Amino acid sequence: MGTAYTPGLKVSARTRVExxxxxxxxxxVLVREGDRVTPETIVARTELPGIMQTLRLAERMGxxxxxxxxxxxxxxxxxxxxxxxxxxxxxxxxRFFRTEFRSPYAGRVELISPATxxxxxxxxxxxxxxxxxxxxxxxxxxxxxxxxxACAGALVQGIFGVGGERLGEIQVVTPGPDDAITxxxxxxxxxxxxxxxxxxxxxxxxxxAAEIGVVGIVVGGVVDRDLMDYLAEALNQPGYDIGxxxxxxxxxxxxxxxxxxxxxxxxxxxxxxxxxSLEGMQASINGATQIRAGVIRPEVIVPLDDTPPETxxxxxxRSGQLVxxxxxxxxxxxxxxxxxxxxxxxxxxxxxxxxxxxxxLQAQLQxxxxxxxxxxxxxxxxxx
Numbered sequence: 001m002g003t004a005y006t007p008g009l010k011v012s013a014r015t016r017v018e019x020x021x022x023x024x025x026x027x028x029v030l031v032r033e034g035d036r037v038t039p040e041t042i043v044a045r046t047e048l049p050g051i052m053q054t055l056r057l058a059e060r061m062g063x064x065x066x067x068x069x070x071x072x073x074x075x076x077x078x079x080x081x082x083x084x085x086x087x088x089x090x091x092x093x094x095r096f097f098r099t100e101f102r103s104p105y106a107g108r109v110e111l112i113s114p115a116t117x118x119x120x121x122x123x124x125x126x127x128x129x130x131x132x133x134x135x136x137x138x139x140x141x142x143x144x145x146x147x148x149x150a151c152a153g154a155l156v157q158g159i160f161g162v163g164g165e166r167l168g169e170i171q172v173v174t175p176g177p178d179d180a181i182t183x184x185x186x187x188x189x190x191x192x193x194x195x196x197x198x199x200x201x202x203x204x205x206x207x208x209a210a211e212i213g214v215v216g217i218v219v220g221g222v223v224d225r226d227l228m229d230y231l232a233e234a235l236n237q238p239g240y241d242i243g244x245x246x247x248x249x250x251x252x253x254x255x256x257x258x259x260x261x262x263x264x265x266x267x268x269x270x271x272x273x274x275x276x277s278l279e280g281m282q283a284s285i286n287g288a289t290q291i292r293a294g295v296i297r298p299e300v301i302v303p304l305d306d307t308p309p310e311t312x313x314x315x316x317x318r319s320g321q322l323v324x325x326x327x328x329x330x331x332x333x334x335x336x337x338x339x340x341x342x343x344x345x346x347x348x349x350x351x352x353x354x355x356x357x358x359x360x361l362q363a364q365l366q367x368x369x370x371x372x373x374x375x376x377x378x379x380x381x382x383x384x
Contacts, residue, residue, distance in 0.1 A: 022146035031043045055119045158298040163255030169192070170193070170278050177220065180200040186212060186214065195216070199221060216254055216300075218259065257299070261338065284301045322345060338366065345362075346361070
């Protein structure tokens with residue numbers, strides 16, 4: 001039988017972390033290879049072109065398209081502001097019944113069409129900046145696109161998250177990995193913090209976190225209905241569903257990372273103890289998640305010191321080997337989020353409920369059950 005490999009969540013007290021910081025389109029890179037950066041350092045900048053707004057001047061002013069050129073007060077390339085007069089008819093005897101048209105947009109005149117009588121105004125560009133996200137060293141520059149920043153640090157990957165990139169100080173708010181975060185757990189002292197809990201965060205606690213200005217929440221589990229109800233309320237979208245697309249773009253005031261799965265699930269002891277050891281330190285957190293092709297994991301990163309990152313193992317390039325005894329987490333129903341240990345790796349293909357033939361493994365779950373699941377439905381839990 002060939003060797004079996006599967007990607008895994010990383011929980012490491014010290015590893016090399018590399019983050020690609022790339023612009024959505026070409027622009028200007030502001031740092032050089034070897035530069036030390038902080039999370040707030042702007043490493044690259046560009047501008048997104050504004051929307052082209054078409055003004056049907058001939059129709060709006062009641063004149064022939066051929067007469068628009070004579071009525072225009074602007075030329076191609078001219079800047080305009082909202083309310084500027086861009087066209088005016090001469091009127092009767094040059095004085096009476098003049099018709100003028102004021103721009104409803106700010107931007108620059110980009111198109112004038114004598115054939116249609118249309119004028120195109122390109123709205124002002126939107127500046128886009130990419131920060132470093134983590135404290136570290138620029139190890140590679142991608143000309144006009146971005147950089148790769150690396151650091152030596154602690155890394156905790158989660159199984160699911162929502163909310164984007166944020167920065168805050170870690171604060172553990174529950175006594176142990178079995179304890180839940182409730183509304184009463186959170187106070188005004190947690191403003192600007194990344195709070196760490198145990199087995200669950202309630203819907204009321206999510207609302208409380210938003211109210212007091214919590215930056216991030218890291219917890220073992222969350223009841224999916226509680227999370228969807230909160231998101232539906234926060235986004236004003238009744239019936240909101242998490243779906244299967246990439247998360248991380250939700251416009252909510254904090255970032256949530258769950259480390260174990262949906263429901264009330266105690267955070268793995270080693271994960272909780274690691275986060276506990278990092279209390280008071282500044283962390284970068286991101287809830288972006290994609291389970292399918294091109295896996296993206298929610299994460300908590302704590303840069304530790306100035307150790308050259310190239311001297312440490314790379315968390316982003318390692319893959320685990322499945323052997324008997326390997327700790328794993330199931331990432332598909334009906335055992336989603338449950339932890340276990342590989343007990344057997346049958347060589348033969350096995351037919352599963354979907355009637356497809358796949359390689360499977362047997363695992364003993366933490367509750368003692370021995371289950372058979374497709375190898376593609378698990379991931380290794382890696383810990384250094």
